[in-house]
Amino acid sequence: MEYFTMNKSTSSLINVWTQPDPEEIGHSIDEFLSRLKQPTIIQLSGLDDSRTRVISTLLHGNEPSGLYAVFNWLKSGKQPAVNTVFFVGAVTAALEHPRFFYRHLPDERDLNRCFKEPFDDYPGHVAKSFLDFLKEEQPECLIDIHNTSGSGPAFAVSICNDLAHQTLVSHFVDRLIVTNLRLGSLMELSEQDVPTITVECGGTQDEQAHLLAIESVDRFLSLDDVFQYSATDRELEILYNPVRIELKPDATIAYNMAPVDGVDITLPLNIEHLNFGVVDTDIQLGWLGERGIDCFQVVSHEGKDISQELLRVEGNQLFPKQPVKAFMITTNPIIAKSDCLFYAVTCQG
Ligand SMILES: [Zn+2]
Structure with a gap:
């Protein structure tokens, strides 16, 4: 037919x-x-x-x-x-x-x-x-x-x-x-x-x-x-104007409730609960491996790498450096690698 x-x-x-x-x-x-x-x-x-x-x-x-x-x-x-x-x-x-x-x-x-x-x-x-x-x-x-x-x-x-x-x-x-x-x-x-x-x-x-x-x-x-x-x-x-929190192409990622050895970033399985809430500077996002923040690329609209301005590491724990709203947080490692981990906007005031 x-x-x-x-x-x-x-x-x-x-x-x-x-x-x-x-x-x-x-x-x-x-x-x-x-x-x-x-x-x-x-x-x-x-x-x-x-x-x-x-x-x-x-x-x-x-x-x-x-x-x-x-x-x-x-x-x-x-x-x-x-x-x-x-x-x-x-x-x-x-x-x-x-x-x-x-x-x-x-x-x-x-x-x-x-x-x-x-x-x-x-x-x-x-x-x-x-x-x-x-x-x-x-x-x-x-x-x-x-x-x-x-x-x-x-x-x-x-x-x-x-x-x-x-x-x-x-x-x-x-x-x-x-x-x-x-x-x-x-x-x-x-x-x-x-x-x-x-x-x-x-x-x-x-x-x-x-x-x-x-x-x-x-x-x-x-x-x-x-x-x-x-x-x-x-x-x-x-x-307004979210930035994409991306991983560098060679970075490795895992989703787990505790840090995974030898992996650049481990995110908790329930991280998507942070979607659209304000993530303050004392809320832990995940765990980093030996490379620390170097596993990220966060490019501003002016083309500058702003990972260091947006993220901070304490021991092996990852936090935002300033309060952000995060959204489109993925728990799919393939999308996290090929697209981005999440989008973030900084919260004014
Ligand atoms: Zn789509």
Whole structure:
């Protein structure tokens, strides 16, 4: 059976599926994923067909909350308030056994780092095709739905902090991180006049995270005007310019409740409980090996290494040197090594 039609603006790397029937998408997100096979754009016509919104998800193959939301919307058979495009990105990584395990395939780049040049490999081509599609479509906004690798409260990330972005965020969560980091992620589309936010729904395994995605997408797509504050809008907590606490490429890491011999850094298994709380200078983060703080690289926005300004070691114990708020703390050593341990913002006052 042929489900897909091709659109001239996308290469053969991205399938385009127009107005799928609720019966066609399968009975579970597993079946749904199997039918997608590769990166897919799903187009729905809205009650108002003069405007388009985009919801993208699964740019990381192990972050399923947004896919639950897409599946739920399609199953409902409802018509959205305006034209809606769903983009499901890292389908091949999610399909790899065991399903929803790989953020990206081991021999490929992270798709959500590929939305800038060079576009010279498979995820780069997928990113470029989708950017070309968006250029043609000119959506009024884009919401990119993710999960954090550790559990913790939901939040949004944006490179812009104007009223339009804040209002978009308020439909999903009550915490916004404004960053000037540029990594080649899809939310950098804000630079091209498409208000874009990333929503981090909470942990990948978290039932609550799936529910948040399902309920907020359902509400969002039913609204006629998503740029208007309503009575239900939340007070936003806004945090500025996080830095990435990264490990040097040759550093070793373990998660354990006591220091592990011969390892550069040991973090306690329950470290994700620190997510979004204030971590004061007397709260221990973990244990360091013989290299001490030298196993970290923490690069400021000016390109300076600020590990020594942010972290201190006492004996073998690691503490923050100034109070910080930490978030996206991971307990997955692969992500800790390949991406970062956590993000931190310094607390003023
Ligand atoms: Zn992600």
